[in-house]
Amino acid sequence: MEAFVERYRSLFYHCISQFENDHSAREDLFQDILLYVLDRLDQGSFDAERGSFGTWLYRVAWCRCVDLKRKAGARRNPKLTPVGDSFPERADGRPGPGDEAGDEEVGDLVRRGMSALDDEERALLMMRFVDDKTIGEISEALSISLEQTKYRLKRASTALRRVLLNDLAMEDAAR
Amino acid sequence: MSSPKPEIPDQNAPFQRDSADESASMNRELNGPRSRPDDLRDPHTANDALLRWDELDEQLLRMLSEDPERGWRLRKLQDADGWLRRRATEAARKAVGPALLICPPPEDLYDFGQGPGANLLTPERRASIDRHLATCLECERFVTTLSTAPPSPLVGGMPEEAPAPIERAAPTITVPRRRLRLVPVLATAAAVVVIFFGVRSLMTPAATSFPEGPLLRGAAGGPLLYPRERVLLPSAEVAALFPALNAPLRFEVEPQPEADSYRFDLFRHEGGAFGRDVKLEGAAVAANSFVARAPREAGRFTFEVWVTRRGLDQRLGARDFQIATDAALESDLLALRTAPESERTLQAVVLLHEAGYVADARELARTLPESPDRDRYLSQSPGR
Numbered sequence: 001m002e003a004f005v006e007r008y009r010s011l012f013y014h015c016i017s018q019f020e021n022d023h024s025a026r027e028d029l030f031q032d033i034l035l036y037v038l039d040r041l042d043q044g045s046f047d048a049e050r051g052s053f054g055t056w057l058y059r060v061a062w063c064r065c066v067d068l069k070r071k072a073g074a075r076r077n078p079k080l081t082p083v084g085d086s087f088p089e090r091a092d093g094r095p096g097p098g099d100e101a102g103d104e105e106v107g108d109l110v111r112r113g114m115s116a117l118d119d120e121e122r123a124l125l126m127m128r129f130v131d132d133k134t135i136g137e138i139s140e141a142l143s144i145s146l147e148q149t150k151y152r153l154k155r156a157s158t159a160l161r162r163v164l165l166n167d168l169a170m171e172d173a174a175r
Numbered sequence: 176m177s178s179p180k181p182e183i184p185d186q187n188a189p190f191q192r193d194s195a196d197e198s199a200s201m202n203r204e205l206n207g208p209r210s211r212p213d214d215l216r217d218p219h220t221a222n223d224a225l226l227r228w229d230e231l232d233e234q235l236l237r238m239l240s241e242d243p244e245r246g247w248r249l250r251k252l253q254d255a256d257g258w259l260r261r262r263a264t265e266a267a268r269k270a271v272g273p274a275l276l277i278c279p280p281p282e283d284l285y286d287f288g289q290g291p292g293a294n295l296l297t298p299e300r301r302a303s304i305d306r307h308l309a310t311c312l313e314c315e316r317f318v319t320t321l322s323t324a325p326p327s328p329l330v331g332g333m334p335e336e337a338p339a340p341i342e343r344a345a346p347t348i349t350v351p352r353r354r355l356r357l358v359p360v361l362a363t364a365a366a367v368v369v370i371f372f373g374v375r376s377l378m379t380p381a382a383t384s385f386p387e388g389p390l391l392r393g394a395a396g397g398p399l400l401y402p403r404e405r406v407l408l409p410s411a412e413v414a415a416l417f418p419a420l421n422a423p424l425r426f427e428v429e430p431q432p433e434a435d436s437y438r439f440d441l442f443r444h445e446g447g448a449f450g451r452d453v454k455l456e457g458a459a460v461a462a463n464s465f466v467a468r469a470p471r472e473a474g475r476f477t478f479e480v481w482v483t484r485r486g487l488d489q490r491l492g493a494r495d496f497q498i499a500t501d502a503a504l505e506s507d508l509l510a511l512r513t514a515p516e517s518e519r520t521l522q523a524v525v526l527l528h529e530a531g532y533v534a535d536a537r538e539l540a541r542t543l544p545e546s547p548d549r550d551r552y553l554s555q556s557p558g559r
Contacts (some may be wrong), residue, residue, distance in 0.1 A: 018321075055292035056292070058325060059285055059292060062320075063281035063283055066285075067436045069317070106251070106257075109367060125259070129266075132266035132306060132309070134306055145481045158227070168251055
């Protein structure tokens, strides 16, 4: 057991470090994942014909991290869903009546911000968030690679935030 | 589980994040937050943190949200992101139906993010997850964690032998005095050998042979091979004598493992520090080389190459080169007109290569009859 822990600790920590920055939380996560992996091993989940043991371990550890993060998120934001609802794991994204006014205000802010972006940045955000386009579809539309599309989307999103921050600072100064 | 309390090895510092963990210890006082609260008082740091709030860890995000000045701005930015994602949600609901709003299981996200050993997803499933990510920040962040895969030895399996202890006393090197006495004698012998071969090579008339590839270091290396640095724009005379020098440019990269295809993009610089690159052409090809369609023209260019592995693009890099005329070289090339046909091309290859026009030299070498020497020359890659 000790040999196993020593041998694969660095692999587990590589995975955990993508999810947790706090050291004590990492330790907890490490213990949890270790027990989970041993349990899966007992169940005979590892199939040597489908890949190396290290790859299997990484996959199991990563998926466990996601599960635990989702559970932690659900605990922080409990949602009540009626029995029989076909989408029990996700809340309705639509704003309630009380949120409508705030939503409109935010919508105006975002629209103003988008109008200050350059054409390509605006087009990217529109395609992604309004026209329901996949990254692949956007990359085809713009004749750029998938990686370029992701990079430019990220850049457009940051540009929008920068514009919004400027607007908010102006708003703050005007108060 | 009687193992000693684990310590985080150095090699597991989080990738592309702050370097706080590079020498991690279990002392929590040393392992405090990556950015101290004081840092947020600096407007630049705080603004930067706000711009990338979705990349901050929970601790820093909490500190930012509790900041009286920046907290409300953070909430506004989060609201704006939420608003955009709600638009995506509405679009998805209309186009694909509400099923898209369910978060995919971690296994599917892992496959979508191409984690090590990922399985192939159907194009429909990929598109469905892709659309879902526009609506769900949390899933998008999970997938982002897979963008830095662990080093392959970690995933492929660890070495059988336990790693040697990290802290070892540095070995002391003791050289017997007897060996030290031999040093001047050996050095003299080495010098004599070098001089002998040097003189012999000078005395021997050299037959024309293929040149050696350049030995390069650092940024000049890498998977993007040719063209590099200079490419000749031949005059009509030179082009008539060596038609290969007027052929469209051939772009070559090192073959990449598991490559499905390569994408070559060619840009021309407008000139000036703030000039924009103009994309001249681009193509996705199965082979690791690509011949441009456009004829040669003078100017400065960059070619950028992407490799597609299992449906994901990875940038291999970009390389600059210049296409220009070279009067001195042209006159040397034209002087070869009188040389016998069999020697002319090889001598031109040598001239071009020595003048730094390696891509042209290779193009010309391709016109020579196949031979072990020619093939060895063409298989040379600039590198270490």
